[in-house]
Amino acid sequence: MDYVRGDSDQALIPLKVLVAGGFGVGKTTLVRSLSEIPPLLTEQEMTSASIGVDDLGPVPEKRTTTVAMDFGRITVDDSLILYLFGTPGQSRFWFMWDELARGCVGAVVLVDLRRVDDCFPAIDYFENRRLPFVVAVNGFPGSDDFDDDTVRDALALPPDCPLVRMDARRPESGLTTLITLVEHALARTAVPSQL
Amino acid sequence: MVAEEPGDGRHADWSAGGRSSGGRVVPVYAVTGGRTRSTGREMPVEALITVTDAGGRAADLELEYRTIVELAAAPISVVEIGATLGVPVGVARVLVGDLADAGYLAVHLPPSATTNGGPGPEILERLLDGLRAR
Numbered sequence: 001m002d003y004v005r006g007d008s009d010q011a012l013i014p015l016k017v018l019v020a021g022g023f024g025v026g027k028t029t030l031v032r033s034l035s036e037i038p039p040l041l042t043e044q045e046m047t048s049a050s051i052g053v054d055d056l057g058p059v060p061e062k063r064t065t066t067v068a069m070d071f072g073r074i075t076v077d078d079s080l081i082l083y084l085f086g087t088p089g090q091s092r093f094w095f096m097w098d099e100l101a102r103g104c105v106g107a108v109v110l111v112d113l114r115r116v117d118d119c120f121p122a123i124d125y126f127e128n129r130r131l132p133f134v135v136a137v138n139g140f141p142g143s144d145d146f147d148d149d150t151v152r153d154a155l156a157l158p159p160d161c162p163l164v165r166m167d168a169r170r171p172e173s174g175l176t177t178l179i180t181l182v183e184h185a186l187a188r189t190a191v192p193s194q195l
Numbered sequence: 196m197v198a199e200e201p202g203d204g205r206h207a208d209w210s211a212g213g214r215s216s217g218g219r220v221v222p223v224y225a226v227t228g229g230r231t232r233s234t235g236r237e238m239p240v241e242a243l244i245t246v247t248d249a250g251g252r253a254a255d256l257e258l259e260y261r262t263i264v265e266l267a268a269a270p271i272s273v274v275e276i277g278a279t280l281g282v283p284v285g286v287a288r289v290l291v292g293d294l295a296d297a298g299y300l301a302v303h304l305p306p307s308a309t310t311n312g313g314p315g316p317e318i319l320e321r322l323l324d325g326l327r328a329r
Contacts, residue, residue, distance in 0.1 A: 012270050012303040014241040015314060015322060040278035071274055076325035083241045083272060103239065103305045105313055131312065179326050186319040
């Protein structure tokens with residue numbers, strides 16, 4: 001079998017960043033504006049063992065279903081390829097996040113200030129797992145009405161968590177957000193493992 | 196099956212019982228034997244796949260195996276293979292695992308995680324340089 005671990009010499013190295021946030025906050029827009037490949041969806045199978053029984057609703061005999069997930073790709077250099085995954089919005093799909101989140105560079109949590117509650121599950125998720133993340137306020141109308149301190153308070157952000165303003169439709173804006181995330185992740189590697 | 200982008204040429208019609216191309220006569224799950232999990236090593240969805248020297252001998256393989264070998268002419272991830280073929284990523288993982296076991300494909304895994312769980316500082320520095328240069 002020909003498996004090559006990504007820190008050997010001959011390596012092609014896959015990396016990934018998660019894009020999270022509530023429904024309709026711009027996850028798909030951000031993934032697509034940054035991706036060099038046409039928009040693609042992937043399907044992930046979900047078995048009934050992975051989800052709450054009540055989720056099966058009126059079809060209790062149904063054992064599996066699939067969820068769709070956006071992803072995109074950025075070829076960074078000759079050997080680094082970065083994948084962006086838009087996480088499914090609904091909390092019942094969080095089991096997928098664990099597989100996706102394993103080994104990730106970090107996450108961009110998108111926020112619509114008109115519906116801040118929607119991003120709390122994502123923030124909680126990444127905070128609890130001590131994964132690097134940045135909070136990116138997507139530029140919906142009215143998002144400039146609140147200064148950063150007010151937003152930080154409303155989201156109860158940890159002091160070291162970067163907060164950026166962005167427009168998910170603009171690739172250069174998304175790129176700046178990604179760079180902020182990688183800088184944050186890199187800074188955290190200098191900190192001894194936190195327990 | 197996920198809704199496919201019509202006419203963009205990136206999605207082979209795997210679910211159509213062979214009406215499109217290459218004479219599919221059995222569902223793709225028959226090829227995987229119903230497996231949706233590879234029995235081999237862990238293969239994350241972003242694992243990169245490339246063809247090996249043995250890939251030139253893939254002409255006799257079944258259609259979906261052959262197609263994957265062709266897709267892997269340039270580095271491509273398991274999740275892209277699944278999406279391009281229109282099959283769930285679990286199915287793509289099994290097919291790729293079979294081909295890797297048979298020596299047709301090389302699987303490039305993500306870097307070993309640091310104690311913080313993510314890639315180490317050298318790789319993050321390279322990522323940062325690459326993103327800043329865009």
